[in-house]
Amino acid sequence: MAIETTAAPGIPVLRWSSRARTIPDIEAELGRIWSSTNLTVPGPEGEERHVAARTSVLNLVVVATRPEIGEHAAAIVSQLAGRHPSRTLIVSSADPDGPSWLDARIQAHCMLPRADAAETCAELIYLAAGGESGRHLQAIVAPLLVHDLPVTLWWPGDPPLGGRAMRELAALADVLIVDGSSWSGDGLDRLARLADLVDDPRLEIVDFGLLRQSRWREAIASAFDLPELQPFVRSIRSMSVTYGSHAGGTANVVKPVYHVSWLASRLGLTVREPLVPESGGGYRATLRSGTRVVPAALRPVESTLPAGTTLAVELVAERRGGGLRVEVTADGEAVVVRATPDGERPIERRFAAARRTEVELLAEAIETVGSDRVARGALRAAAELAGAGSAVG
C-alpha cells in the first residue's frame, strides 16, 4: 500500500509498505511500487507530486541471525540511503525444525535530495524464512537481486565461515562484509576459515575490524616517514601488540592479529609458525623473511576498554649496529607514535583516531571499488597466523 507522507529534504520517509509470502508475490509487489500510478505525494504547495525515480547503486544483503540485528542494520542502511541507495534485503531464518514458510515485508523509503527535486526511492525488504526454507537463503535472495548491480553481503555477528550457507550466499556476492572484532571467542577459528574466501578472486572481503585499524596503520607507517628512519622498515626484528582483556573472559584478538598480519604482508614476511597461546596469556607467532626470523607477540593487559581493543603496538628494528624502537599507543581518541632511534631522543607524533561508527564503516565498505590488495594481503596473512593451512580447530 502507498503511504502518503510529505518528505523533507535529506530525510527518508516510508512511502510504501506491503507484505508477501512467495517470491513471485514479492516480485509483483516490487513491480507494483514502481508502476503504480497512485504513487504520488502532496508537494509543498499542496500540488500532486510523482515519485519519480527508483535509485539503486547496489544490492545489499544483510543476514540477520536475530531480529534486533536486522532492525539495527536497517537503521544504519537508512542513514546511507541518500548517498548509497540500495535494494536492501534483510534476511533471517527461524524455526528450523518447523514447516517451510516465507514472510516478506516490502518497503520503499524515499527522500528529497533537494526541496525542488523529485523524490528518489530505494527498497528495503525484510525476509524471514522458516523451516528448511531458512537453510537455503540463497534460493530466496538470488531471484530478488537487481540485475547488473553489485551485490554486497553483510553478515553481522558470527558468520558460518566455511559452511554451506555462507558458501552459497557468498557465491552471489561481489563483496562480503564481516566484523571479525565482534566474533565470539578469540575469533581465531573464524579468521582461519576466512582463508578460502580470501583467495576467491570474485569476492572482495571487507572486515570492519580491519577498517577500524586504518588510523593505527597510518600512524605506524608514519614512524618510517623520516628519511633517516626509512631503512629500518625492512629490518624489523620483532613486533608485539598489547590489547585489553577482562579477568576471566576470552578476548577477541582479531584486531591485534590484523596489526601483525598487515605488517607481515606489507613487509613481505611469511608465517613460519601460526599463533599459539602463551601459558601466561596472550599468543605468539613466528614470521620470517628469508633466513631472518621475526617473533610476534599478542599481549593481554587488563583494561576497562572492550576486550580485544588495541592498546599499543611495538616494533623493534635493527640494522648495521643501529636500532629503532617504535611504540604506538592509544590515548583516548588519539594514537601516539613514538619512534626512538638508539641513543637519540624520541620523535613523537599524535594522530586523531576517533572510533568510527558502523555507518561510516559501512559507507567505506560500500565505496570499496575493485580489489584492495593491501586488505587482501592482510586478511590472507591473518588467516595464516590464525592457522589456515595447518590444523584448524
Place this chain on the structure above:
Amino acid sequence: MPDPHAFVLFGATGDLASRRVFPALYQLWRTDLLPHEFRVVAVGRRPYDDATFREEVRAALDRHSRVAPESSRVEPFLERVEYQRADFADDAAFDRLAARLDAIDAAHGTAGDRLYYLATQPTAFPVVVGQLGRCGLDHETHGGGWRRVVVEKPFGRDLDSAHRLNREVAKVFRESQVYRIDHYLGKETVRNLLVFRFGNGIFEPLWNRRYVDHVQITVAESLGMEGRGAFYEETGAARDILQNHLLQLLTLVAMEPPATFEADALRDEKVKVLRAVGDFTPERVGRDVVRGQYGAGWVEARAVAGYRDEAEVDPESETETFVAARLEIDDWRWSGVPFYLRTGKRLPKRASEIAIQFREVPHRLFRGTAADPEPNLLAIRVQPDEGILLRFGSKVPGLGLDIRTVTMDFTYGSAFATDSPDAYETLILDAMLGDASLFTRADEVEAAWRIATPIIDRWLNLPAPTFPDYAAGTWGPPAADALIERDGRRWRRI
C-alpha cells in the same frame, strides 16, 4: 484494425487456448483492436455446445487474463464465440465446419476472411491442414476472402521432420499464408531490438567484431515441469528453447540491416545468420555444447524435486534440461566473435537477456586507479523487467580518481505509463493484419534445425551422461562454466 473475419481455433479446449489464446483475443477485443464483425469458431473434441463452451472461456479469462475481465466487455466477446465439435480425422466434421463458416460469412459479413489457429498437438498439424485443404478452406478468392494458418511450435523434432511438416503444409497453403509462431518474437523487448538497432544511429557502427568481444544470450527458467513431464521427455532443452527462442534471438542480434521493414526482407537477413553458423560436427558438439539435467534443490524459497522425480518422467531419463553452447557466425561482421547461448530449467531465477560485451579500451589509461573500469556492456532484458541497460565506467565523486562501473538503465515499466502487450496479443493481431515479420518462415525453421539436429543426434550416440549434474537453484552444471571460462570469460550473473 483487421478486416472482419472468422478466427478458427483448433485445439480450443487445450491449455494453450485457455492460458494464452483466449486471454489475448479478449485483450484485443477489450482495447477495441478487433472489428465488431469478428467471430471465433472454437474447434475441439470435447462435447460442448456454444453455451457451455462460453462458460469455459469465461473461466479461462477469470484465471488468466492479465487485466481483470469486465462484464460489460466480456459478454459481447463471448457472444462472438461459437463451438464446433470435431474429431480432426472426421471428414464430415470438417464439412460441417465449412458450412458453418459459410453461414458466419453470410450472417456476420466476415467475407470469407479466415484465420486458422492450430493450438493442437504437433501430430495433428498435418491432419488439420489436410482437412482444410480437402474442404477447400484454404482457397483465397479474387475480390475477397483471405485465408491464413497460424502454426504453434514445435515445427518438427529435427531437420527431417520439420522438412516433412513444411512440405505437408505447403501442399495446402502458400508460404505467404503460413504464420509459424515463436512467441518470443512477440515480446516487447525483442521487437524493440529491431528499433534499437536500426532506428538509432549510434549503436550500429559498434555492432561488429571490431568493438564486440562476445555476446551472451540467456533464457533462464526457474520453473520445472509443471505437469509437462511427458512433453518434455520427448523434447528437452535443445528442442524446446535452443532451436527456436535462442536461435531467434541470435538472428535478431546478428542480422544485417534489412533493406525494408517488410516480412521477407527481415526473414531473408535472419536466414543468412543461421546459415553462417558453422556446422556442428561431432567433435564440435563435444567441445562447444554442454548439456545438463537438474537434481533436487531449492528454488525461490521452495524445495523442488529433481527432473527424474518429476511426474511423467522416466527415473533414468537422459533428457537434458540445460544447454549451453558456443557459436560463431562466419561472416564479415562477426567472424571471431563467440556467441554463448544458455538455457535451463530450475535455474535460480526467471530471466532472459541478450548481453553485448564490448571489447576493452585499446589503451588502459586508468590501470593504476583503485578499480580499472570494466569494459562496456549493453544488456537487453527480455524478461522480467523488460528494458535496456548500458554499463560504463564513471569517476566516483571526490578528490581522487577512483572509477566505478555504473549503469544507465531503461525499463519499460517505468519509462512508459502503459503496460506492454502480451506476446500473443501482438502476434495474433499481426497475423490478423497479415504482417508476417515476427513469424518464422519455412526456410528459417529448417536453417535452425540444421544447427540443432547434429547436436541432438550426437548426444544420442554418446554414452549415457552422468545426470543429474546440477542442483535445482544453481546456474547449471560446472561444465557450462568451463565452456566459457576456457576462453577467459565468465557467464554473467543475472
